[in-house]
Amino acid sequence: MAKEFWRWKEYNWKNDEIDWKSGSIISAGVDVGSVSSQAVILVDGELFAFSNMRTGSNSPMSAQNAMNWALENTGMTLENIHYTVGTGYGRVNVPFANKTITEIACHARGANKMYGNTIRTLLDMGGQDCKAISCDEKGKVTNFLMNDKCAAGTGRGMEVFADLLSLPIEEIGDLSFEVDEEPEPVSSTCVIFAKSEATGLLRAGWPKNKVLAAYSSAMAHRVVSLLERIEIKEDFAITGGIAKNSGVVKRLEKELGIKALTTTYDTQIAGAFGAALFGKALVEKERK
Amino acid sequence: MIANYGYKDGSGDFFISIDTDKCNGCGDCIPICPANVLEIRDNEFDPLAEEKMAAVKDEHRKKLKYSCAPCKGDGKPLPCMSACELNAITHSW
Amino acid sequence: MISAGIDVGAKNIKIILLRNNEVIAREKILSGFEAKENVVSLYKKILEENGISQNEVSSITSTGSGRKEVDFANMSVTDVTAATKGVTTIYPSVRTVIDVGAEEGRGIRCDNNGKVIDFSINEKCAAGSGAFIEAMSRALEIPIEDFGPMSLQSEKEIPMNAQCAVFAESEVVSLLHAKTDKKDIAKAICDAIAARISSMVRKVGFEKDIAVIGGVAHNVGFLRSINSNLEAEVIVPDYPEYIAAYGAALITE
Numbered sequence: 160m161a162k163e164f165w166r167w168k169e170y171n172w173k174n175d176e177i178d179w180k181s182g183s184i185i186s187a188g189v190d191v192g193s194v195s196s197q198a199v200i201l202v203d204g205e206l207f208a209f210s211n212m213r214t215g216s217n218s219p220m221s222a223q224n225a226m227n228w229a230l231e232n233t234g235m236t237l238e239n240i241h242y243t244v245g246t247g248y249g250r251v252n253v254p255f256a257n258k259t260i261t262e263i264a265c266h267a268r269g270a271n272k273m274y275g276n277t278i279r280t281l282l283d284m285g286g287q288d289c290k291a292i293s294c295d296e297k298g299k300v301t302n303f304l305m306n307d308k309c310a311a312g313t314g315r316g317m318e319v320f321a322d323l324l325s326l327p328i329e330e331i332g333d334l335s336f337e338v339d340e341e342p343e344p345v346s347s348t349c350v351i352f353a354k355s356e357a358t359g360l361l362r363a364g365w366p367k368n369k370v371l372a373a374y375s376s377a378m379a380h381r382v383v384s385l386l387e388r389i390e391i392k393e394d395f396a397i398t399g400g401i402a403k404n405s406g407v408v409k410r411l412e413k414e415l416g417i418k419a420l421t422t423t424y425d426t427q428i429a430g431a432f433g434a435a436l437f438g439k440a441l442v443e444k445e446r447k
Numbered sequence: 448m449i450a451n452y453g454y455k456d457g458s459g460d461f462f463i464s465i466d467t468d469k470c471n472g473c474g475d476c477i478p479i480c481p482a483n484v485l486e487i488r489d490n491e492f493d494p495l496a497e498e499k500m501a502a503v504k505d506e507h508r509k510k511l512k513y514s515c516a517p518c519k520g521d522g523k524p525l526p527c528m529s530a531c532e533l534n535a536i537t538h539s540w
Numbered sequence: 541m542i543s544a545g546i547d548v549g550a551k552n553i554k555i556i557l558l559r560n561n562e563v564i565a566r567e568k569i570l571s572g573f574e575a576k577e578n579v580v581s582l583y584k585k586i587l588e589e590n591g592i593s594q595n596e597v598s599s600i601t602s603t604g605s606g607r608k609e610v611d612f613a614n615m616s617v618t619d620v621t622a623a624t625k626g627v628t629t630i631y632p633s634v635r636t637v638i639d640v641g642a643e644e645g646r647g648i649r650c651d652n653n654g655k656v657i658d659f660s661i662n663e664k665c666a667a668g669s670g671a672f673i674e675a676m677s678r679a680l681e682i683p684i685e686d687f688g689p690m691s692l693q694s695e696k697e698i699p700m701n702a703q704c705a706v707f708a709e710s711e712v713v714s715l716l717h718a719k720t721d722k723k724d725i726a727k728a729i730c731d732a733i734a735a736r737i738s739s740m741v742r743k744v745g746f747e748k749d750i751a752v753i754g755g756v757a758h759n760v761g762f763l764r765s766i767n768s769n770l771e772a773e774v775i776v777p778d779y780p781e782y783i784a785a786y787g788a789a790l791i792t793e
Binding site for chain 2: 261385
Binding site: 456457458509510512513514516517519520521 | 658660662663664665666667668701702703704735736739740742743744745
């Protein structure tokens with residue numbers, strides 16, 4: 160089988176400093192995206208464990224797998240979780256969820272915790288969509304748009320390019336800066352047309368990194384034009400898989416003239432994190 | 448909240464925006480749309496809110512350019528926008 | 541009098557030669573990445589093969605998205621103008637022209653004199669163009685020529701959720717994994733693109749007769765879907781991909 164350059168590594172994590180058995184509310188969020196799925200487990204609102212993996216063709220299994228993997232080696236089982244919220248594109252396919260909530264609401268809520276309550280603008284660049292969200296100090300959505308119609312500006316678009324150039328997706332951010340000078344961005348928005356444009360550039364003798372730079376900057380430009388619809392206010396943060404791609408992030412920051420906040424959390428878990436926080440809030444509401 | 452439903456692709460921006468602070472969920476915009484694009488539903492972006500609001504149906508969100516095309520040709524005011532007394536609906540194109 | 545029409549499309553360059561407005565030759569070549577050079581070599585070839593010298597050609601008109609590449613043309617016209625001229629010359633009864641090429645789709649309405657009244661273009665997005673069908677035939681692993689005939693074998697209606705060609709590729713792969721018949725998927729794709737083109741045509745307010753031109757007019761599955769969507773019987777001229785070049789050749793200074 161040919162090497163799959165777009166394939167990123169799946170992993171799980173747990174916080175050894177938390178003794179979950181002494182926690183009062185254990186809540187979970189499962190974000191079943193079109194490309195990746197995450198499960199987050201919180202103990203009294205603090206991050207206890209999570210997993211991040213590719214979504215399989217069967218969504219209910221993806222949700223279950225992500226949850227099982229987050230629970231691995233924690234000593235916790237599904238029965239110990241008080242409330243689970245499903246979110247994301249495949250949120251209706253989380254069989255063990257108590258409730259489902261849209262990813263827009265969950266991302267805003269998750270980012271409010273991950274980046275602090277000064278966060279006002281959130282850009283989530285997922286596998287098959289791009290979301291721009293404005294939110295208030297409580298993590299409540301005040302303005303949003305979600306573009307899931309077009310692959311331009313999504314992780315999938317970047318995967319198509321990684322594959323075309325035969326470069327590993329995890330390295331293309333840095334590689335895109337290994338150029339003599341910044342090229343003009345690829346002119347086509349449409350990924351299909353951008354791909355033929357890139358093929359032409361390669362044939363004209365452009366090095367791969369330069370083509371990558373041209374596409375990364377086109378992607379940054381495209382996302383900026385989406386953000387303009389909701390007005391960008393600081394603090395600003397980027398979540399989702401593309402947040403890990405410095406080639407897009409740095410170009411985006413340059414065009415906006417704003418630096419994105421960074422976080423020690425994995426940026427891909429914002430949706431699941433928010434879902435788990437809603438889970439906690441809903442348990443508190445029930446217990447009142 | 449301003450809810451922007453729709454998309455931007457290579458050919459342009461196609462968003463219907465609903466100002467949920469203005470929308471009272473009256474539903475006057477629903478029957479007037481010839482393509483049946485709108486509906487009244489729970490606020491799916493604020494799970495703790497109780498009020499209902501107008502929204503673009505899921506199945507139209509990725510094809511508004513096409514769904515709304517019949518109303519766009521003749522330059523007349525759009526029925527959905529005219530029906531809303533609270534001016535909660537706008538189109539980006 | 542000999543005139544030439546050169547249509548530099550996103551995918552193919554098409555050239556037509558007319559003598560006293562009758563077609564004497566037609567040729568095409570892939571536009572490739574060197575469209576300018578390819579236009580010149582195709583033009584030389586068509587003249588040579590027909591024993592015509594360059595100064596016998598009294599007028600050269602270019603059209604297509606790459607019409608500026610033809611620096612030896614006497615004039616250039618838009619795709620809309622060329623397509624309408626070409627179609628209405630052959631079929632004066634046509635009031636609506638649907639032109640679907642490799643990277644663009646157009647709906648054009650014209651009056652009984654062949655004058656353009658209104659048009660709508662889908663460009664810069666593969667969803668409404670031949671590129672969509674091409675990408676899908678790759679995903680289905682069937683030759684593009686077999687796409688239309690294969691889809692005609694199906695009567696099923698499977699909805700395609702994805703609009704974007706990139707996402708539709710993944711959807712096709714999932715459908716194949718779910719053991720959906722290729723012919724049913726091919727039909728679903730024809731229906732999807734026909735629905736998008738039809739709504740564009742509705743936007744310009746279509747009237748009969750309707751003609752379909754451009755490379756996608758060769759796809760019989762697409763034609764069936766268009767017919768059922770618009771409740772019409774569309775006309776497809778011979779060599780539908782050459783109609784814009786033909787129209788251009790007819791337009792002289």
